[in-house]
Amino acid sequence: MNNVVSQRFIKCHNKLREEKRVRSSRAFALSLEYLPQSLSEILKGRRDVTIELLRKAVATYKINPVYIMTGDGPMFMTDETNQSFRVLTTIRTPQDDELIIHVPQPAQSSYSSDLGDPAFVQDLPTFSLPDYKYKVGTHRSFDVPGDSMEPTLFEGDKVVCSFLEPTLWESGIKDNFAYVIVTRSDVVVRRVKNLIGESKELELLPENKFYESRRVTQAELREIWYVRARITPFLPSPQNIQRYVHDEMMQLKETIAQQGQLIGKLTTAVDRLGDKK
Structure with a gap:
């Protein structure tokens, strides 16, 4: 007997088949x-049914994955619902623990423009964290691009995030919380103002006052990840930083004197x- 998902x-x-959107079961399979x-x-x-078959059916026929997994909602997604929907590829250990997939900065442009090809995601680095909260749900980590979130986040930091379902975006x-926003052309880390209920937009707010806020429409959004933690490179102690700055200043003074x-x-x-002339 099939399981409930099947x-x-x-x-x-x-x-x-009833709606004649496929001619036959054979045509559906092919x-x-x-x-x-x-x-x-x-x-x-x-x-x-296999996960891969479900993924292809969702992408090809807009079968509603929420209905498949929970039985709630319509069987098929509407065009409006499908605009922001994206099938997530996950990677698991042999013990069936889901790993955290890391998206380094050089791969972020490809990540945002990719249409959900599992091969691309499976080539990205993965890791796990011991905290139990990272064992529940789907998580990604991203390199922080640029300096738009300084002094809260610096370029070179990594943020560990949990996936936010599109059905939960509005509520x-x-x-003013920090999120990784994946649009159709970019990956950014910003604090946000939620305007989805009012105008179907998000306002992206930088920490660095050199940058201006901007709005993106819901139609541009592909994924939203809630920032839960950051991993930052180790910094020297304040005493070592002062000694380093002092040495740099002395070298600079010597260079200027020379x-x-x-x-x-x-x-x-x-x-x-001039005198000889």
Whole structure:
């Protein structure tokens, strides 16, 4: 007997056939690059649907993953719902623990423009943290790009984030909290003002006053990740920093003094040349 997820998948398949959005079960299987014989086994209750088959069905036929997993909501997503929806690829250990996927800065432009290709995500580095809160839900970490969040976050810091479902954007995004915002063209870290309920927008607020705030529409948003922690490079003690700055200042003074002597010698030489004329 199929599990409940497979049963809901079969109902979606049957609905597609009833509405003649697919000609046959064979055509449905081939459109998902799946063996028709294997699909037949699922439809007969002899096999459960795979995660990869579900992913392709969601992407191709807009099957609602919330319905598949929970039974809530419509079987299929509307165009408006699908605009901001993205199938997340996760990586697990042999013990079925989900790993944290890290998105380094050089990969962020590809991450934002990628259409959910699992091969791209699976090539990214992964790690785990011992705290139990990172064992529940899906997490990503991102390099902080640029200096727009200084002095709270610095370039080179890494932020560890939890995934925020698109269905929770309007009610779950908290004003002035930090989020990683993935749009169709960029990955940024910002504090936000939630205007989704009013104008279907987010206002992105930088910490660095050199930068201006800007708004992005809900249609531009692909993923939103709530910043839960940061990993920052180790800094020397204040005493070592003071000693380093003092040494740098002394070297700078010495360099300026040497340049002043050189300029003085050049001036004297030029004056002598002028006297000879």
